[in-house]
Amino acid sequence: WQRIRAEKIRERGVEHDIETRMIRKNGKTIDVGVSINVLKDAEGKIIGSIGIVRDISEEKRLKSQLTAIMEYSDESIYLVDRDTRYIIVNNALLNRLKLPRDEVIGKKFSEIHDEEETRVFVEKINEVFTTGKSTREEYRNSNLDRWFLRTYSPVKEGLTNEIIAVAVISNDITDLKNAELQLRESEEKYRTIFENSPVAIMLTDAEERLVSWNTHTEKLLGMSSEELNLRPISSLYPSEEWERIRSERIREKGVRYNFETKMIHKNGRYIDINLSLNVLKNQKGEIKGAIGIAEDITEKKQMERDIKLKEKSLDSSVNGIIFVDSQGYISYANLSFLEMWRYSSQKEVLGKPAVELWQYKREFLDIFYTAMEKGVLVSEFNAQRKNGEIFPVKLYASVVKDDNNNFSHLMLSFVDIGEQKRGEQKRIEYELKESLQKTKAIFENMPFGVVIIGRDKIVRDANKTALDILGREREEVVTHICHQIICPNGEGRCPILDLGKNSDKSEIVIIGRDGREISLLKTVKPINVDGEEMILETLIDLTEL
Structure with a gap:
């Protein structure tokens, strides 16, 4: 009471928010904020006063907790006034600035930081004072080579609701930015690999139409992007080869590697390829498309093989070698050939039509006439042994000429x-x-939570960190609607699927399975997984910050 009287309120007439203590009926004291207005009559004589008393016990307790949080927080927390002068700072900021408290308090932001950072900071402070709303920004501290997420929030005077300062919380998000950078670099790397691959890579949809391909595909087939777009993949194969591919039941098996077949060039010629196929399915097992990799093997290593053939003698060669005359009959066979085809002597082979060595007789005719025309040929085909057994062989064919340079x-x-x-x-x-x-x-071992969500808002996958943050088992998250787990109040407000944003970053609070509040820093962006548009959410637990 003596302290209140010492304020000389009767002389001044008014005083707001005097922090003092009052005595309850039970004798206990409480913290209060008192505003007093002296009442006077027309002649200026004091006739009484009006006092407004607020119980500020809880407020003081919260202030005490806030002070403790600020001082022990790993994040930089500070208050600045309209002129960007530091009013309150915590130890984390002082450690980051490497300055003592008395060299920071009262200083303007510009007296400590560089011109560009100051310009952005002042804009944000003015924005908060003008709008009365919180805002945030990401910035890179060049001195520390670290990324930070800075949140600006208005601090208002209790009675007048006037903004008297701005509270700033600076979170170190360097690890998150590095992870995002690695993700972008990974996407760019695989796109570079895709476009610069020396083999043709093709992606089809569920209706077996081409929806994506690399540059080598256009080169291999001699076709433009307009000619390939949504083209039925079956039209790129000879009908008999397409039927052979379908007979492999790859859509049922899911994958097929090193399948040799043929494709059709724009000019009509056949291209021998080594084909690998992988069927793409969604979580329900429904076929969404397929990816195919085709390698042109028509003349692969032809010159290398020709040189090796010249260096070896026919009889000692580990390769099976035969000579075929102009009529297609075998006139010579080495031992390796006999062993390969399971013949016991040359007598069983000499004079035999070479076409009988092929599983598909038409292939022999194609090879025979092509080799005669070109002089050399490298190919692969299925051969047929004496006992009828089929086995794959690689063929090197070359024309032998007589002294007059005629075919022999x-x-x-x-x-x-x-x-x-x-x-x-x-x-x-x-x-x-x-x-x-x-x-x-x-x-699974990323240092932050990762959740992958389909466009139907069903959670497709979540790593261990995400499950630990959410305090849930995998079966409680995967296959459930995302807003029931991560954003309980976010139904119909997904920033990507509902609001049409390209990306979003926000702090949210969810209720864990044990009833506790969990504060999260959530980043959302669209991704493409095996041709399917999905949503990638990263979660950072801010609860302990």
Whole structure:
């Protein structure tokens, strides 16, 4: 009471928000804020006073907690006035600035920071004082080489609601920015690989129409993007080859590697390719399309093989070698050939039509006449042994001329590639499995929560960090609607799917399964996974900040 009297309110007539204490009936004291207005009559004589008393016990307790939070927070928290002078700062900011408190308090922002950072900071402070609304920005501190998310919030006077300062919280988001950068670099890397791959890569939709392809596809087929767009993939294969591909039941099996077939160039010629197919399915097992990789193997390593053939003697060659005359009959066969085709002697082979060595007789005629025309040929085909067994071989054909430079014989050299084919398939399967395991390990062990959501707002996947943040088991999250788990008040307000944004970053509060509030920094952006548009959400737990 003596302190209140010392304020000389009777002389001044009014005083607002005097912090003092009052005594309850039970004798306990409480913290209060008192505003007093002296009442006077027409002659100026004091006739009484009006006092407004606010219980500020809880307010003081909260202020005490806020002070503790500020001082022990890892994030920089500070208050500035309209002139951007520091009013209150916490230890985290002082540590970051490497300055003592007395060299910061009362200083303008511009006295400590560079011109560009000051310009942006002043704009944000003025925006808060003008609009009365919170705002935020991301910025990079060049001195620390770190990224920060700075949030600006108005601080208002209790009775008048006048903005008297701006509270600033600066969160270090360097790890998040680095993760985003790595994600973008990964996307760019795979796009670069896709476009610059030396093989044709094609993506079809559920109706088996071309929807995406790389530059090498256009080069391989001699077609423009307009000619390829939404073209039925079946039209790029000879009808008999397409039927052979369909007979493999790849849509049922899901994958097929190193399938040799033919495609049709724009000019009508056939292209021998080594084809690998992978069917794309959604979470329900429905086929959404397929990805195909086609390698042109028509003349692969032709010159290399020709040089090797010249260096080897026919009889000692590990390759099976035969000579075929102009009528297509075998006139010579080496030991490797006999062993490869399971013949016991040359007598069983000499004079035999070479076409009988092929599973598909038409292939022999194509090879025979093409080799005679071009002089050399490299191809692969399915051969037929004496006992009827079918096996894959690689063929090297070259024309042998007489002294007058006229055709004499066609030399055919064969390599059994059965083991190679099986080995390549096992290697590809192993590498794919290992790649998937590494990708899964990276996904599960990211230092922040990652949730992948379909355009139907159903959660498709979530990593362990996300499940730990949400305090839920995988089955409580995956296959559930996202706003029921992550954004309980966000139905119909998804920034990407409902509001049409390209990306979004916001702080949200959700209720965990145990009833506790969880504060999250959530980043949302659209992604494309195997041709399907999805939403990627990253979650950073701010609860302990």
